[in-house]
Amino acid sequence: MYDVLIIGAGVSGSAVAREVSRYNVSACVLEKCEDVCEGTSKANSAIVHAGFDAEEGSLMAKLNVEGNEMMDQLSKDLDIPFKRNGSLVVCVHEEEIDGLKTLYDRGVKNGVKGLKIISREEALEMEPNLSDDVVGALYAPTGGIVCPFELNIAMAENANMNGVEFRFNTEVEDIKKGEDGLFHVRTNNGEYISKVVVNAAGVYADKIHNMVSEDKMHIIERRGDYLLLDKEVGNYVSHTIFPQPTKYGKGVLVTPTVHGNLLVGPTAIDLENKEGNNTTAAGLNEVTSKASENVKNLPLRNVITSFAGLRAHLERHEFVIEEVKDAKGFIDVAGIESPGLTASPAIGKMVGDILKDMMGLTEKSDWIATRKGIKSTEGLSIDEMNALIKENPAYGTIVCRCESITEGEILDAIHRPLGARSLDGVKRRTRAGMGRCQAGFCSPRTMEIINRELGLSYEKITKSGGKSNIILERTKGEESHS
């Protein structure tokens, strides 16, 4: 039995897990996929929003600004890359220029610092590749970019280091409150019992909520298609370039990523399909045409991949982070669409506080606040590399040549807490496979390493868990199949 069960190991669930781990409490995260960060958390714009976009007085606005402010310290504590590159909301139609003032005023009310409306000339000086039609812009220096995978993974690892358990490939099928007043959570891997349940199930949060409440929730999956461009054009813009927002959201951005690529997207296409994260030709075309309105001559020859993510959109367009009225002890963390990534540390803290009050929790004296990431070899001098290789020769073997990722980093990714067990698991922890050849070169080598280190036969190695096996069988039927 647990004190707290958290459903979902995305940024929300992992942030809650980390906060909960501060207390003397037994907690377990149930994740239906084989790894953390498999849902919305792995397919988003990776932006730490300044907070001028969210409606004044909303929970979204409050947690956006709080989360944004927490990112500097958090990125140090968790050893993850984060950069305040600044945001520009660009106006390209003279008649819409007042919209910038609206955002400015909203931002000021939301507590965003440093906002400034700038002229066409100032905007072009900051970003020479802006559209020739730019008439002015809103500059938000507190906007930033982060690695969403590492943020999610780091919070989960830190929670785990502090005693929170994680169960993967564990899908919640039903939840009932027993006579004992406890939640009985039935999964495909047996029953879990706990005093409190936190629903951080992303696009599935409505399904989970509706298991315990008569006040039904309905989440709309809002798909965002993206194009990712080569690091060679990663500095085509240096700030995150936004269009003016519409009712569908913040619009199609053009932004550098914290690792040096250029990211363009997303669309905002509403679906009723919780697994509908396939891109479409229309979606990818929309990304290109909308982005081109604000940034000229996008270097589209340098696209290296495209993907799509699903946002969990509630019609009221607001975070729902509260105890469910007709299900005491069940806490929703639902509707976490943008600015969910930015807000995640603040979401974690808010839920941590709710649980602390609700359950009368006491803080651990020995809580470990920091976590060391995988040692990257990027930027090391020859002497530093040689010291590293001397200590561990695996750092002398390059596996991913596009991103220069060594075997040492991949071994670390596999053997650390909540370690990688699939190609995508290795990819999100080390970046091996994220380069311009998109794992064409390194995947056979990564498979060899996973096979050797985890004893997984080649036939069992997957791209991302489930049935995503890479290999069907041996040629010429030598060894056993399956």
Place this chain on the structure above:
Amino acid sequence: MKTYDIVIVGGGPAGLAAAVAAKEAGNDSILILERDHELGGILNQCIHNGFGLHTFKEELTGPEYAYRFIKQVLDLGIEYKLNTMVMDIAADKTVTAMNREDGMFQIPAKAVILAMGCRERPRGALNIPGYRPAGIFSAGTAQRLVNIEGYMPGREVVILGSGDIGLIMARRMTLEGAKVKVVAELMPYSGGLKRNIVQCLDDYGIPLKLSHTVVDIEGKDHVTAVTIAEVGPDRKPIPGTEERYTCDTLLLSCGLIPENELSRSAGVTMNPVTSGPVVNESLETNIPGVFACGNVLHVHDLVDYVSEEAKRAGQNAVKYIADGCKEVAGDNVIELCATEGARYTVPSTINKDRMDDLLTVRFRVGDVYKNSFVSVYFDDERVMHNEKRILAPGEMEQIILQKKKLDEYPNLKKITVKIEKE
């Protein structure tokens, strides 16, 4: 770390031939740096035959062809390092490389020969929409898995791209017991050698659909189906022409890209048409003493020509060092221009004083031409007019220039290669 006169980046067919030629030309101070655990490069996974018809007058498999050169490297005592990745080439020819045993080390080379080969264009660069499941491979990665690791990706295959690798893998997968349902090709002509169309598709009854592309991929965890559609002259899919194929494997053979990341960061000038370095008659780049050969220079169809090209690069590297590593004055430089059907030439410039008696100029055409002429102009005068029954983008062409012919044109500024109808 020992120093070497000549550092060769890549121990595949180009690097091996360059090394052998350099040693035979009289330089003993050569080091091959190879990132794989054995020499031979991409030939190691090309277990089909058809290699060496020109070089050895034999039909060898890839590994056999590679071994002919590996044996020479061993017999000549040329040094090489395996499992070694070159991390950087500086403009002053200092090569930085890394492996487990030596750690990270630098060699201040006098000459560098670029022989890194190519990588394949991935799905992502093709903007194919759909899910991103397991079961999608570039043809070369699948070839490695099947031929070297001994694993079948799947049993029901669709292939996009009729380049040679796609054609070879169509046959390979069939021979290993898979059903290859269709090969789709975006262009109205195949990108591979005619003999491969016959020997890999026709002989196995595998349909080739020209002017078709993949428009959707189904399957969230693993590929379950692929939809192809016909494309119009603008290469965009025509609605209503979709055909859906259930499958568990999609192989992509949609272009090879010379791997010039190291070249670029060294400051080597690139030719945007080939994505390879711009080179002169000596196969030397804009950095004196840095030479390029093989697929890193431009994508070849026949390894025999790679070996020939690499041999010249090796010899020229030795000559460069023997002449004192001097930058040669560019006074007598003739520009080579490809136009009207010819897409590019290798080399791009000729310094007559440095030219051998015979110079092979290689080029590719941008379309299929039937019963046309390959014409060569010295400034405005046409000097060659060779009839060719068929010219295709997938088949590299060449012309041979004679130095004594060029001597007859002392004020020659420009040599143009073009395709003419008559």
